[in-house]
Amino acid sequence: MVACGEAVRLDESAQKAYALTALMQKMQPEGLYERIDAANPSYTKMLEKTGVYAIKPASITLKVKAGQNLSEERRAGLIEKLEARGERESVQQMKEYK
Numbered sequence: 001m002v003a004c005g006e007a008v009r010l011d012e013s014a015q016k017a018y019a020l021t022a023l024m025q026k027m028q029p030e031g032l033y034e035r036i037d038a039a040n041p042s043y044t045k046m047l048e049k050t051g052v053y054a055i056k057p058a059s060i061t062l063k064v065k066a067g068q069n070l071s072e073e074r075r076a077g078l079i080e081k082l083e084a085r086g087e088r089e090s091v092q093q094m095k096e097y098k
Helices: 014-028 043-050 073-085 088-098
Strands: 002-009 054-059
Touching: 002 014, 014 043, 014 054, 073 088
Parallel strands: none
Antiparallel strands: 002 054
């Protein structure tokens, strides 16, 4: 993925906490972390000292690789594993981009 646009510094602690929490949700989907809350005194100084930036995208492009080069056997096995994980959208993409 390539995103082009303007980088904007987030100055408000609540904005930073929201962005950092979203990052933690992405990196730790199991939820084994303490939610970053601007109202929590433990995070006040950290949020003041941490630079957080958002990208206001002007354009976004991406390239999708959906197993086009896999053998039929490996492709079927991957689809089976995706279905077992409940990844309906990924399964649909695998079937569309053959």
